[in-house]
Amino acid sequence: MEKELKRHTTERTVISYQEGQFSEKEDVIALEKPLTIRINQIEFATVVCTPDHLEDMVIGFLASEGVIRSYRDIEEMLFNKNQGIVNVKASINMSLTSETYTRRVISSCCGKSRHFYLESDSRTARTIMNAPTLTAAECLSNMMALQEQSTTFKSTGGVHNAAIFRNGEMIASRTDIGRHNALDKLYGYALKNHIHPSVLSVAFSGRISSEVVLKLSKMGIGILLSKSAPTDLALQLAEDLEITTVGFIRRGSFNIYTKSERIIL
Incomplete structure (x- = not known):
């Protein structure tokens, strides 16, 4: 637990106000670092993140953006942590232009209109046809696990946590200041370890936003558990992409919003 905090946090002297008095104290602060990703000598993106499990994050990020198709596409990954740069050598057949990854589009697929933020989303999001079933008890126990x-969150209140589960067992958990980064770290872990997404579910600390639903779609995972609320657009996308969304998992209760047949008694 202490080792995890050292990876994710630093300490800072702050002025605290309590019961009419000011006092100095040491506070635990979440770390935030920029990482610039270069692919085949071309600068592709800069991600602001918690500086741990960076290899997993880069793999998951590039896969979710459609730059790579599998872990085998990465030939080499060299980190310069002092400069905050990772140089990725990858076997890809595409042009890396800023226009490709920033243009906003509306794409139609399978007769349905999907509202995506970026063109890369329209190419990489997919309908989830295969997913496990979870019992109500597993929804509660997975969120509790x-x-x-989530020791860093308890100390700082400034990070997101996510974990992947298989057959009721947590097989990996990741922490980051960015909710997308936490999910990308899990995606990278699954790709590196050749874990098929159809057997997985995700437990997530943040709200169910449209961006998070899109990320799960890119990962190929069909069940999302959250302790927080969904947005309307997130639920529209979840219905379209056939992702089960379960929110407000707290104190023995929860709400199932989409694809409820995957949650059983």
């Missing part, structure tokens, strides 16, 4: 290991 995520919260019990």
